[in-house]
Amino acid sequence: MLDPRRLRTDLAAVKAGLARRGLDLAEIDRAADLEARERALKAEVEGLRARVRVLSKEVGQARRTGDTAAADALAAESRALGEQERVIDGEAAALASALRDILLVTPNLPADDAPDGASEHDNVVVRTEGYDAGAYAAHQRVPHWEVGATLGILDMERGAKLSGSMFPMFRKQGATLVRALCQLALDRNADAFEEIRPPSLVRTDTMVSTGHLPKFVDEGYHLERDDLWAIPTAEVPLTSLARDEILAEADLPMRLMAYTPCFRREAGAAGRDTRGLLRVHEFDKVEILAYATPEQAAEVHADLVARAEGSLRALGLAYRVLDLCAGDLGGSSRRTFDLEVYAPGCDMWLEASSVSWFGDYQARRANIRYRPAEGSGTHMVNTLNGSALAVPRVWAAVVETHRQPDGSVALPEVLWPYFRGARSITG
RNA sequence: GGAGAGGUGACCGAGUGGCCGAAGGUGAUCGCCUGCUAAGCGAUUAAGGGGUGUAAAGCCUCUUCGAGGGUUCAAAUCCCUCCCUCUCCGCCA
Incomplete structure (x- = not known):
């Protein structure tokens, strides 16, 4: 499998290599697009996740000090964020699996010194x-x-x-x-x-x-x-x-x-x-x-x-x-x-x-x-x-x-x- | 195939819902100490992703306690499925 990172750092070289195999490059452009969108969504999910974790800790502390009202409020807030996280995470996962499907069937790049040719x-x-x-x-x-x-x-x-x-x-x-x-x-x-x-x-x-x-x-x-x-x-x-x-x-x-x-x-x-x-x-x-x-x-x-x-x-x-x-x-x-x-x-x-x-x-x-x-x-x-x-x-x-x-x-x-x-x- | 017990860091091993990325130990590395060796003292010791940074360092953050799913505000810990290991029984080259 090609390194997904190369899709954003080195896309031109990837496409040049695959072109030498005579491949259609449309799929690779699609993969690059999926990769970028997936990464953006994942960043969002991680932010939400970090927030949920902080809130969860605060719920625990509130419970221990006996402040149930505060605990319930924090839990509710966390629950809402968690639901949001789940939705976005689902979208990210769909993109990731589409990307993987492409990468799994995308061949390796030929070495520079491999001869040119079609068959x-x-x-x-x-x-x-x-x-x-x-x-x-x-x-x-x-x-x-x-x-x-x-x-x-x-x-x-x-x-x-x-x-x-x-x-x-x-x-x-x-x-x-x-x-x-x-x-x-x-x-x-x-x-x-x-x-x-x-x-x-x-x-x-x-x-x-x-x-x-x-x-x-x-x-x-x-x-x-x-x-x-x-x-x-x-x-x-x-x-x-x-x-x-x-x-x-x-x-x-x-x-x-x-x-x-x-x-x-x-x-x-x-x-x-x-x-x-x-x-x-x-x-x-x-x-x-x-x-x-x-x-x-x-x-x-x-x-x-x-x-x-x-x-x-x-x-x-x-x-x-x-x-x-x-x-x-x-x-x-x-x-x-x-x-x-x-x-x-x-x-x-x-x-x-x-x-x-x-x-x-x-x-x-x-x-x-x-x-x-x-x-x-x-x-x-x-x-x-x-x-x-x-x-x-x-x-x-x-x-x-x-x-x-x-x-x-x-x-x-x-x-x-x-x-x-x-x-x-x-x- | 049947019954049972388990899978936690390089290794051993604690941990039954929050203060646990994880006690304690071993090993390893570095430093100190020390005639030599041994012992001792101290520190460090997982991988990966994203972000920040000219780069290295650093910093922020996420994931990973066999794998995958679920419950929950919160899972190493509870539930389900699967994989693997060990013990006993059965079968067998």
Whole structure:
């Protein structure tokens, strides 16, 4: 959430930032107006309230001295003021909730150095690693769903039987590969990140903190009976971990990682890129996340990107790094680098990680602050996160990239420790 | 799931309608004292919003005693709902 104060101190900059996302600015003007009116009413309410409190004390004193007539008169006066207060307070509350409704769906301002652009076509390819269009042999040009079916390590039909389409089922070494990829990502980041195993079902508040609600209700799996949401990413519980807390600056950056299942309804995406593992309702992912000071944020962001890249490189995969343009940035993000892994079998660049810097946008929603080592008061932390490794698309890229002429899949050396002595997937 | 007890500041803990933003203690910080250490003495020690101020400080004011609602001139205190913790019983991987 944007700082409501900026609506009166910095409205031009807010509007300029939102304009870069191609947003209609009428709502923001309305929000600024609501903010100003709400504040004026609140000042009035506070004045009345102060008066009521003074009078109430006087009533108490009068009662104690036995002056009931004076007490009754004061009480009557106070009651009248109290009624007035209630009316104005009601108006202020209505304005406040209208303002909040707008701010909750208003996205973050893009960072100054995020590239301009309106859509995904304007994203900037920062670099491409390990990709050589001419270097792929025919045996690598087989899509992973065929490789998986042939080797018996990916069973989409059975997954669909149990849960519907887009619920993959991995078998044998395919299942091992899922687990190995996660274990690899955890092991590679254990030097700096505390491992967390959070709950996979969370409350509505928790989804609101990260910006997944109210805007993306249709994307979430909701358990009606218990009013819980299945997490779409570990970002949700990890960001809320420090909700309503005040961290010490000495503890920042605080780095966390978690391996969790992720659930996404993919409501708007029916029929698009849905073959095999390109888009699924449930998948495993290792997320890395940090709380940082604003000064630390840039360096931490670069580190998260480097770590996400490192895993792809270690797996021998080709990938490219995209700097998302203002128009394609996720709503909560100020700057995002997407990592797309190349899958030769389906000849596609698959988004495998999205590493974002949120500024204090999420922190304000979640009320996560830190106390500076020097000086007084508290400040909002900055939050950053990204996938260290998201299984399905990486699984697909591994299987396609390392497919051998005989149909088996050679395992990259970094995965050997997790395969009980096997060096390849043979089905 | 059933029965009961609770949730107060960094922590412990008092507080059943007004003199309570909250006794007392612990911890922490600063100062004094002190051969060293320990002890002792004194002071300070919540967050946030609005206003005032060139800024810092300060000053005025509001909110917050698990959360939300209600009663009242006045709520930590009374009522309702919810959340959480603990104990016992039941069930269970």
